[in-house]
Amino acid sequence: MTSNHTPPKFTTLGCRLNAYETEAMKDLAKQAGVDNAVIINTCAVTQEAVRKARQEIRRLRRENPDAKVIVTGCAAQIDPDSFAAMEEVDTVIGNTEKMSPETWNGLGPNFIGESEPVQVNDIMSVTETAGHLIDGFGTRSRAYVQVQNGCDHRCTFCIIPYGRGNSRSVPAGVVVDQIKRLVQQGYNEVVLTGVDLTSWGGDLPGEPRLGDLVMRILRLTDVPRLRISSIDSIEADDNLMLAIASEPRLMPHLHLSLQHGDDLILKRMKRRHLRDDAIQFCEDARKLRPEITFGADIIAGFPTETDAHFENSLKLVDDCDLTWLHVFPYSVREGTPAAKIPNKVNGKLIKERAAKLRAAGDSRVQSHLAAQLGKTHQVLMESATMGRTEQFTEVQFEAAQPVGQIVRATITGTRGTQLLA
The missing domain is CATH 3.80.30.20 (tm_1862 like domain)
Incomplete structure (x- = not known):
């Protein structure tokens, strides 16, 4: 397997906590110099979530045949051996290991053939969790x-x-x-x-x-x-x-x-x-x-x-x-x-x-x-034309607004599941 000197690709499945941890992993992987890898952060809340994780792994392997495929997240933590048995998977790391600099250092430039195929701890023995300082993610809002x-x-x-x-x-x-x-x-x-x-x-x-x-x-x-x-x-x-x-x-x-x-x-x-x-x-x-x-x-x-x-x-x-x-x-x-x-x-x-x-x-x-028609809301803009009210309701704007800013808007109509302003 040869390196194409491409930055790692991350896919997040499941909850917001997984999304937060993916951002932390991006920083850890960058600091460790991880290259040409695909990382899938899985969910296990339902059987369907696990099925989708396996489906996503297979798809990403087809699209990235030369990359190292690393699987982590709850599904990997709960059943690591079944993911390690997938021919598309190179390495499985647990929910604690994925937040550790040592793990990513071991997956850095010299990882080929050296990383353990399964790195998953006994999660029930973990007594602390770290707050990783990241610069945020998603929209700039x-x-x-x-x-x-x-x-x-x-x-x-x-x-x-x-x-x-x-x-x-x-x-x-x-x-x-x-x-x-x-x-x-x-x-x-x-x-x-x-x-x-x-x-x-x-x-x-x-x-x-x-x-x-x-x-x-x-x-x-x-x-x-x-x-x-x-x-x-x-x-x-x-x-x-x-x-x-x-x-x-x-x-x-x-x-x-x-x-x-x-x-x-x-x-x-x-x-x-x-x-x-x-x-x-x-x-x-x-x-x-x-x-x-x-x-x-x-x-x-x-x-x-x-x-x-x-x-x-x-x-x-x-x-x-x-x-x-x-x-x-x-x-x-x-x-x-x-x-x-x-x-x-x-x-x-x-x-x-x-x-x-x-x-x-x-x-x-x-x-x-x-019930929102005619009311005024403070809307946090997630894109140039879409934001959310204090109650997390989507608002679609006719005119572009500054992304990431909170704008005052009067609701003029509805469309689907959105408010119009």
Whole structure:
């Protein structure tokens, strides 16, 4: 295999945390002089995600026959041997190894024939996570900052803790320094990311909470807009609720890890909240911040789910006044407790229920869009003609705007899932 002296190519599959880690890997690979390589950062949240990862690996090998193919991410961490067995793959590295300079130094200019085919640790033994200082990524408007990794909870359907390990937090000072650096680079919005974001601080001295981190960021930095990604609403602390109520720089948009709307299914999922808890949280947050919008993850077709159970999920969309739905048809993940539960739901029925949930979500989006007509929003421009409101709604502009800037705009219409200005 010969080097073409070409920079490495990165492909990211899955969550925002993966996207953040890809940017860190780009820096590590550049510093190590990695050349003529293709790196695929995989996802394992569903069987479909794993299938797409394998499909992407094969495609990238066909397009880059002389490159070294390196596979990492959650799917690689959970099942490294199966990826190493693919003829298209040269090296498999774990989720901890991919963030290590030593790993990338070993894949540098002299890597040919010298790197181990599988470099994957015991993720459950990892007790720390590092906050990598990067200059941001994606558009020149929004950047993501990892504040937490792993998860201590074991929802019966979820394979991700086996790919990410136990919960561990990035110290607040490191997070603040990262955000200050991003603000200096010109970013107007920062999104806090993690696997189980509301568990941040539980492993740090004094056991601070996510709300403490949010208040500290807003106190010590000049970041114009701070956004939180997915949270477990049952773990929302007093300071987080205070920030929602009193901090205009904290965006009025939360994505909730709800998963279901029926108490019996929630118990079988080993979730820590009940239906009424979710509804109460949304009511409380809306009283504090009337303009807040909610997204949510909901699973359709969990084992033993009856029509009545499903109807409770469907009704939850209205009861919580959800706007942005991420609907997941239940996917069996071998190695999880749910995989052993009998009374699996028929695959066709799962698809039908998922379609009903998505239709309910589409209806909620249209209601939200209609309610914005005539309102004025502060829109963060992601491209010359498209930006997002404080509630993360897309806005399409007729005239070009400065990319990366926050512009004031009055909503004049809607088109599809977008607002017009």
